[in-house]
């Protein structure tokens with residue numbers, strides 16, 4: 001299947017920019033382009049855990065998740081946030097299908113020492129392809145299952161990059177609450193077009209904090225997995241969303257100006 005677009009919508013947006021996302025998915029559908037939506041929900045999880053007296057730290061951008069906490073995470077992601085996105089897309093006439101922990105599409109194992117915090121070990125790409133071949137848009141919640149059916153809380157950026165790699169997607173587009181990846185956060189110096197090598201150097205230099213650590217890691221994993229380009233953009237900016245979904249990823253087109261575009265290597269010619 002050629003030209004798959006994977007979109008990851010961050011919980012940081014709290015639904016803001018939903019109209020731009022729906023419009024973008026509509027354009028892709030009209031052009032016959034298959035798409036998968038992966039959603040986060042970090043802030044909602046934080047609130048739900050707090051209501052239950054749980055305050056768990058993040059380690060390298062990943063939430064430490066106890067066996068009690070993963071129940072809450074599953075409830076929020078698979079029973080609240082996932083159906084909300086599916087309903088929003090369907091209300092706009094888009095054929096969205098929810099993919100949650102009940103489907104076992106995301107396979108996971110524990111991150112060492114982090115209990116029910118997971119990392120992706122595999123994606124049931126045949127299931128996702130099957131849905132797309134029917135014309136559906138899979139909407140994937142970032143909860144993974146191990147071989148015994150145990151549930152794991154997986155960072156949604158990592159799920160999006162694994163889905164992108166498993167489907168040999170053309171692009172993965174990360175919608176978040178900042179205009180892109182800042183090379184220097186305090187000076188708000190944005191990276192417009194960059195390569196995996198440069199991003200890795202910045203990661204190793206410690207330029208990224210909090211949720212940007214898994215996001216940059218996910219960008220690198222997606223590109224190493226064969227995805228042609230990754231974009232990190234402000235999901236509230238309709239022009240940025242439209243451009244990231246349609247900008248050419250091959251050749252030396254005009255520089256991407258609406259956020260950050262990352263490729264494995266610089267284009268030559």
Ligand SMILES: Nc1ncnc2c1ncn2[C@@H]1O[C@H](COP(=O)(O)OP(=O)(O)O)[C@@H](O)[C@H]1O
Nearest residue numbers: 010011012176177178181182185208209211212
């Ligand atoms: N160098 C950086 N460039 C951009 N954002 C950064 C950087 N370092 C840290 N961040 C933080 O990363 C956040 C986005 O990650 P995250 O909160 O996980 O969002 P999402 O829910 O969209 O995945 C931004 O709001 C910003 O505060």
Ligand SMILES: CC(=O)N[C@@H](CCC(=O)OP(=O)(O)O)C(=O)O
Nearest residue numbers: 011040041042062063154155156
């Ligand atoms: C292990 C881990 O950190 N899981 C994330 C899952 C949700 C997520 O990734 O949401 P965002 O995209 O909004 O950050 C969490 O618990 O917040």
